[in-house]
Amino acid sequence: MFSKLFSGIAESVNPVFIKEMRQYFQNRRMIIFMGVLLLVQFICTLFFSSAMQFDAYDSSGVGFFLLIILAGSVLSVIICAAGAQQRFAEERSDKELNYSMLTTLRPSSIIWGKLEGAMVMILCIFSLLLPFLTAAYFMRGLSAASLLFTLCIFPVLMIYTLAGIFAGAFGNKWITGIFFFALACSTVFLLVASIEIIDDLMSRGGLDSDFWIAVLVEYEIAFLLGVLLFLLSLAVISPPKSNRFCPVKVYLFAMPAIAFLLILPYYIAFRNTGFTRDVYFVIEFIFCACAAVAMTLIAVCEPPMDSLRVYMKCPRGSLGRFVHFLFSSGFAGTLLLVLPVLAAPIATLPFSKLSNSERSTICGIMAIPVSFFVYALLSLLLSRIVKLRIPALAWMIILEIAGNLLGWIPLTLWEGLDFGSRFGGSIPMPLRVSCMEVSHLYCFVEAFESSRTSWHCYYALAASVAVAGVLLLAMSPFLFKTFRQHRRPDIEVKPPTKDMLGK
Amino acid sequence: MKTEVRNLTRVFGKTVAVNDISFSFEDGNIFGFIGPNGAGKTTTIRIMATLDLATSGDVLYDGVSATLYPEAVRRVVGYMPDSLPGYKDIQVWEYLDFFARSFGLKGAERTRALNDIVEFTNLGELRTKFLFALSKGMKQRVSLARALIHNPKVLIMDEPAAGLDPRARHELRTLLKILAEQKKAIFLSSHILSELQDICDGAVIIEQGKLLSAGTLNDLLAQVNGGAPAPAQAQSGESADLSGTSPEQQAASAPQTAPKGVSVTLKTPRGEAEPVRLKLLEHPLTRSVDLFDDDEVHAIIEGNDAEVSRVVGTVFAAGLTVLSFNRNQMGLEELFMKITQGKVQ
Known part of the structure; x- marks a missing residue:
């Protein structure tokens, strides 16, 4: 029956999407899950209806609504995120993904088709919830607008699904284990947060403008993170030596600008409220810091040289060659690409009309990516100088652990420090300090001069930038040598015939 | 279509899996790829099928580079790996339909291709069966159907007969002979050498990533059985043409490892x-x-x-x-x- 149904779908539909739908609807576990969901909802409806009859509770609908939303969310997370991860990981280990890659399908079609399939399944699950959500409304206790709360779940589920696809793309047992642990933790967190939000909403008597701003911001963050996860999944399944991180690097390079444009309408609309210019700039700096950290990590994971396939796409002109060098695989280009992402916000900082407290906050934020950059440069240098065949990423992890032990533990044991007041208290101390080892010395200095605590962040940033500059100079011969080798070789290439191109 | 493996080298860390091997073959023939376990057969085959990239060297299909134009090469190459289809919750017909769509086949063209391949591989009765319910021999047939769904000119097979019973092996042999008659070039690795001897027109022998010997089957057998014609041999770095042209010249230019007589x-x-x-x-x-x-x-x-x-x-x-x-x-x-x-x- 399903075969006939799907064979009628238009030719333009992504083949991976069709295959995913066939697999979802022919999967016994999926059918059982959906059946159980319907049955549980039906039993709950009966239970809550009878409770309303006897006691005439005004709030029966609220409990029922909560139950349905929680059941739907958990089920969607299990089926769509865990299911997508498992299925993709199996495809990878069974080598089925290789066979898909041997067709004319592009890696982006494969990831997109999987995402489409999972999202359609989420819609199917929520469509199963709809009759029961309506019943919840008629049981009283919540407004129709409150039912729209379910909309907030979709971007979260989309991120979960993309994270599942990303983890599954590796086809690695360790990553699968880490993913399931993170999934379980975040699902519990999500459930607790959802209950608190719903409780807050009910106490306020409905949805106000703050709620809708929060929803829109959530959608934007989900969009930005979702695109990143999509591109990372693409990079994982693309063949090695094919410049697979190029789309990720282009996106990360452009991400601060995209975020700037996405948040601008909110700033214009709500600038008279708590959404001030300072808050706007802090958000923008956070995006720059995130992009720089991600690019630094990519640089450490990249191979030292490009493949012939990448070199053959290198333009002949010097400017084109340099741009190609920046965005093609190889640590050298990626390191140089991080520089403007770090330098632009740091350079504008002295000239920005920000309050002192916001400025020191931004310094603290920007010290984190610069610190990562320092570690990346050090680890890349060590991997080239020390002949132990230890990859740069391993060096970076070793250095991070050593840095934390040398910096964080003495700081934690130092009785003269008031951690809460020094670091704002909002962000956990270990997380903040572990990213700022370069400035640990100043923490000890400050312990004796508590009046200068706000200067810690300035010191941190200045020290990190200075060390990064020195290391970059030390790395410059490697970078220059790599750029000199990055050119299109002079070889004759026969282009494919029309027959081979499928024309 | 001429397939040319040119100075192919693949290095994994310190291990040289494939060491500067060269050979070529043309359509309408079946060629065996022989070597002990760990010789570099699967690595070579994966590079030929565009699943992996060579450290140096290239594979050319009618002169078109598999390194630089993998998408174009995939349209003319079919690859049947040593592993079997792994999906569980999908039917045979749906599985093949997915690959037909993935190769851009549309409408009537796709239906015709599916029907033809199902008939050729004798999968008619299994169309609506789920993949997990198939035996190894049946899965092997599905795998062959998948590799042939886009009517490739070159078929590359990695251990296609491994684990098959005698009847299934006989059926596979028959199918390969038909494909060769359809002017497809078939390149297959196998450990069952007696099988290869029955169906192959030529063979390439490698060990430790190096080419030991290559040529038409008659030439290779003459090499150990003695007498004319002279054996066709090649060393790493030298090209061996398996199409049966001037083996004497190749023999003259290459030292021999096997005793003559x-x-x-x-x-x-x-x-x-x-x-x-x-x-x-x-x-x-x-x-x-x-x-x-x-x-x-x-x-x-x-x-x-x-x-x-x-x-x-x-x-x-x-x-x-x-x-x-x-x-x-x-x-x-x-x-x-x-x-x-x-x-x-």
Whole structure:
């Protein structure tokens, strides 16, 4: 029956999407899950209806609504995120993904088709919830607008699904284990947060403008993170030596600008409220810091040289060659690409009309990516100088652990420090300090001069930038040598015939 | 379509999996790819199928580089790996339909391609079966159907007969012969050398990533059986053409690793083998003589058939008794054992 149904779908539909739908609807576990969901909802409806009859509770609908939303969310997370991860990981280990890659399908079609399939399944699950959500409304206790709360779940589920696809793309047992642990933790967190939000909403008597701003911001963050996860999944399944991180690097390079444009309408609309210019700039700096950290990590994971396939796409002109060098695989280009992402916000900082407290906050934020950059440069240098065949990423992890032990533990044991007041208290101390080892010395200095605590962040940033500059100079011969080798070789290439191109 | 493997090298860390190998073949023929485990067969095949990239060298299909134009090459190459289809919750027909769509086949063209391939691989009765319910032989047929769904000109197969029962192997052999008649070039690796000998027109032998020998099957067998034609051999870095052209030239340009000569066995009455051995050793064309029990003599004699007859004739002329006289024919398996050393990297 399903075969006939799907064979009628238009030719333009992504083949991976069709295959995913066939697999979802022919999967016994999926059918059982959906059946159980319907049955549980039906039993709950009966239970809550009878409770309303006897006691005439005004709030029966609220409990029922909560139950349905929680059941739907958990089920969607299990089926769509865990299911997508498992299925993709199996495809990878069974080598089925290789066979898909041997067709004319592009890696982006494969990831997109999987995402489409999972999202359609989420819609199917929520469509199963709809009759029961309506019943919840008629049981009283919540407004129709409150039912729209379910909309907030979709971007979260989309991120979960993309994270599942990303983890599954590796086809690695360790990553699968880490993913399931993170999934379980975040699902519990999500459930607790959802209950608190719903409780807050009910106490306020409905949805106000703050709620809708929060929803829109959530959608934007989900969009930005979702695109990143999509591109990372693409990079994982693309063949090695094919410049697979190029789309990720282009996106990360452009991400601060995209975020700037996405948040601008909110700033214009709500600038008279708590959404001030300072808050706007802090958000923008956070995006720059995130992009720089991600690019630094990519640089450490990249191979030292490009493949012939990448070199053959290198333009002949010097400017084109340099741009190609920046965005093609190889640590050298990626390191140089991080520089403007770090330098632009740091350079504008002295000239920005920000309050002192916001400025020191931004310094603290920007010290984190610069610190990562320092570690990346050090680890890349060590991997080239020390002949132990230890990859740069391993060096970076070793250095991070050593840095934390040398910096964080003495700081934690130092009785003269008031951690809460020094670091704002909002962000956990270990997380903040572990990213700022370069400035640990100043923490000890400050312990004796508590009046200068706000200067810690300035010191941190200045020290990190200075060390990064020195290391970059030390790395410059490697970078220059790599750029000199990055050119299109002079070889004759026969282009494919029309027959081979499928024309 | 001419497939040319040119100076292919693949390095994994310190291990050189494939070391500067070159050979070529053309359509309408079946070529075997032989080597011990860990010789670099699967690595070479994966590069040929565009699943992996070479460290250096290239694979050219009618001159088009698989390194630079993998998408174009995939339209003309079908790859049947050593693993079987792994999806569980999908039917045979749906599985093939997915790959047909993935190759851009649309509407009636796709339906026709699906029907043709289902009929060719005899999967008609299994169309609506789920993949997990199929036996290994059936899955192998599905795998072949998947590799052929876009009607490729070159079919690359990695251990296609592994784990199949004799009937399934016979069916596979028949299908391959039909495909060769359809002017497809088939390149397959296998450990079942007797099977390869039955169906292959040529073979490439590698060990430790290096090309040991390559040529048409007749040339290769002549290499160990002795006599004309001369063997076609190649060293790493040299190109071996498997299409049967000028093997003498290749032999002249490449040193040989296998001993030359004709292997003969003479059966004598019990206890009379030793005089025969001594008589054969007197002749300058005799390279080696071995005794088996006390009634059998194995000798390797240099030269063509006439010269071999002359050498054996000296035994008869000396009045020694010989009950029977055989020229030993070596197969691909013996050739493989003779020129490989069983080393892995």
